[in-house]
Amino acid sequence: MMQISARAIYPCSENKTVKYLRENSALCEFFDMDPKNITKDRLYRSSLRLFSLHKEIENFLYKKVSNMFRLEDHIFLYDLTNTFMESTRQTGLRKFGRSKEKRSDCPLVVLRAVVDTNGFPIRTHIFSGNTADCSSMKSIMEELDPGMTSSSAKKIVVMDAGISISDNLQWLRDNNYDYITVRRGGSADDYKLTGSHVVTVEDVRHRPIHIQFAEIEGEEDTMLLVDSHAKSMKEKSMHDKASLRYEEGLKAIKKGILSKSGTKRRDKVNERLGRLKERCASVQRGYKLTSTYNEKNTTIDMSWRKKEDVELLRSEADGKYIVQTSLKGQTEEKIWSYYNVIRHVEAVFACLKSDLDIRPVYHQNDESVRAHFHLVILAYWIVNTVQYKLKTQNANHTWNELRRIMSTQIVVSTQAKRMDGNEVQVRQCSELEENLAELYKRLSLTSPPLKRKRKICVVHFEESRKNDT
Secondary structure, rough: OOHHHHHHOOOOOOOHHHHHHHOOHHHHHHOOOOOOHHHHHHHHHHHHHHHHHHHHHHHHHHHHHHHHHOOHHHHHHHHEEEEEEEOOOOOOOOEEOOOOOOOOOOEEEEEEEEEEEEOEEEEEEEOOOOOOOOOOHHHHHOOOHHOOOOOOOOEEEOOOOOOOOOOHHHHHHOOOOEEEEEEOHHHHEEEEEEOOOEEEEEEEOOEEEEEEEEEOOOOOOOOEEEEEEHHHHHHHHHHHHHHHHHHHHHHHHHHHHHHHHOOEEEEHHHHHHHHHHHHHHOOHHHEEEEEEEOOEEEEEEEEEEEEHHHHHHHHHHOOOEEEEEOOOOHHHHHHHHHHOOHHHHHHHHHHHHHHHHOOOOOOHHHHHEEEEHHHHHHHHHHHHHHHHHHHHOOOOHHHHHEEEHOOOOEEEEEEEEOOOOOOOEEEEEOOOOHHHHHHHHHOOOOOOOOOEEEEEOOOOOOOOOEEEE
């Protein structure tokens, strides 16, 4: 318990945690432990023992918070993230893959999670870094304990486009799950709008989004076309920047062709073009290149132009995507509200990575890596439980802000010498600041967290003797 608490309050390595517990924290007093008995090896063994019971602990914790807050688990959010290792050493778990943090230079580990709409993790699992996004969904969903959900209603699984392959959707249908996801392929599908009724909703930043029912030939699922002006502007800006980089690369290649000592050989020019197309894969298909060669197979000129038809299709698709769901008879607003909760699982991963410092991973063997992830997830249970209770009282604080406010109260040791020569030692909590007192009230906590301790140390003096001389 002390190790999990320390991870939530002061996320760091086991070695630094030992120093923190001994020198900067009163956690040892909370749990009645001698600070001298805390070593990094004991913390390593503790985290390994915790991971050996990770399924049982997750089941217990979710049932506990469901009873505490009377949660209705009607919607499951399924998503994954990955994080990078500190070294390039590969094992069965540490593998190179596609990094979501653009750290393809390091091995990765993938964390997959099923989360409810309140941010509580129902089930987590750790996979090797080269695991594809669309795989392993079945194995995690099959691990869900039927007794850990409080509602008997049909569950809705919300997920991203990277997971929603046809096999996964079919498995969900076969196992009595509804689902909502972004359709793979997006607005590139040949969809047809059904009617002219357009509903306007707002995103989390209160920007307008237009939604409308659509249909795709051969598909039985309900389709919802989402058109976001803010997303359109963002995609257009990203495309324009990528196009600029591509054209600058083409100009550099052409400059080499026209200069006296530049690259002119046909195979070498094609190599440069290939590398440029690889770097600018998202925009290179929208250009038509024309090269001119002489009888010596040397490039003497190169020109390019944008493909108007490709550019028109791209601009029409900017900011648009299709939400696909098995739900029937629901309104546009209801389907959008169901899908929009996907941001809760993204907030979970953001908290794990930023507030609880899950990355980078310094452990070298697979068992320690899994134990590290599990320890951070257990610390997240503390974080989310505190934040959820505060949210029910309209208090939205980040975990970093909560730690800052709570750090204003410390435990103070005072020593004084009495007139009789004995010493008095007093250990007590400092007075509450106003913001911290309000947090204690909202969390139904008593203050002070540690009771005042007073100890009198009797000092024995040697008997004074008269000097005979």
